Amino acid sequence: MKKKQLIVTVLLALAFSVIPVSAKASNTISVMYQVDPSYEVVIPSYTDIPYMAEMATYGTIQIKEAVLEEDKCILVEMNSSGVLVNEEYPQSTIPYQVLHENKPFTSQKYTKKGEETKLDISIKKEDWKKAMGGTYKAEITFTISYVDKK
Amino acid sequence: MKNKKRILILSDLILVLVIIAVVICFWNKPKAVEGDEPAFTPVLEPNAVVQTDGMDQTAEQIEGIRIPGYPRITVEADTTDVIMNLKNPEGNPCYFTFEIVLTDENETIYVSKMVEPGKAVTNVTLSRALNKGEYPAMIKITTTSLTDGLPMNGANVETTIVAQ
Incomplete structure (x- = not known):
């Protein structure tokens, strides 16, 4: 009798230990991995403009990395004072324009890695002639946003 | 008397040698050259x-920031x-x-x-x-x-x- 009880107990124990394992085996494991959007933009650092040059290469805006959501893009806007300032005599300035393909550049949207915009800087000859001697500088701030494509 | 004279000459000689050594050291001291000092000292973020x-450092450097x-x-x-x-x-x-x-x-x-x-x-x-x-x-x-x-x-x- 005791032997029978022991066998039944062992069989029951085995059965219960097997049930959870088989239940686990039939479950589906879903793994979620979220890729956060990220990007990297290269902006021009500065440029030296030869004296009396009416046009000079300013640099390139380039998308170096871009992991973007489907309906999003990168907007790069340029905020410039539009004047180069004499380092020694700040009252002396030279107006300039930043151009892309001979048109004034203000902003551009980008959607993928590798896209770029080449920029030139233009100064009129008459403005060079009016300028005092010395070194002129201007820093430009680029505003970079992650925006809807439309 | 003779000994005293010798000691005096020897001490004078030592003094002259010391003066020459000091002058040579001063002469050879590296002079501070304009432009040797760093153009500016950045205030770096300690964290x-x-x-x-x-x-790849050997790859073409990116022109820009x-x-x-x-x-x-x-x-x-x-x-x-x-x-x-x-x-x-x-x-x-x-x-x-x-x-x-x-x-x-x-x-x-x-x-x-x-x-x-x-x-x-x-x-x-x-x-x-x-x-x-x-x-x-x-x-x-x-x-x-x-x-x-x-x-x-x-x-x-x-x-x-x-x-x-």
Whole structure:
């Protein structure tokens, strides 16, 4: 009798230990991995403009990395004072324009890695002639946003 | 008498030799040359940590300044000590100074010191804790040339800070 009880107990124990394992085996494991959007933009650092040059290469805006959501893009806007300032005599300035393909550049949207915009800087000859001697500088701030494509 | 004279001559000789040695030392002392001193001393961010991105140093150098984008920054709510990744990418010709401004209130909540290229500030102490929610913000990146300390072009990166 005791032997029978022991066998039944062992069989029951085995059965219960097997049930959870088989239940686990039939479950589906879903793994979620979220890729956060990220990007990297290269902006021009500065440029030296030869004296009396009416046009000079300013640099390139380039998308170096871009992991973007489907309906999003990168907007790069340029905020410039539009004047180069004499380092020694700040009252002396030279107006300039930043151009892309001979048109004034203000902003551009980008959607993928590798896209770029080449920029030139233009100064009129008459403005060079009016300028005092010395070194002129201007820093430009680029505003970079992650925006809807439309 | 003779001995005294010898001692006197010897001491004079030693004195002359010492004077010559001092003059030679002074003459050969390296002079401070104008331009030897560094053009400027950057005030570096002490909390910045090295963060390389595997950029091939032998590859063609990028002409320009690499600006990392921050579409969203998630931080812990209700605490001033938060973790984010304010990075100056490797190879840049300038130091970065980061300023985080909450655009709705026009409130600056963090300003870093200068961060070298290839380094990042990851442990940030905000001026105030943020409650749970989303905050439109601007990361103002001011640049300073590595060589002469002069400002270069900069960037304002729009982002959303998510406090949770």
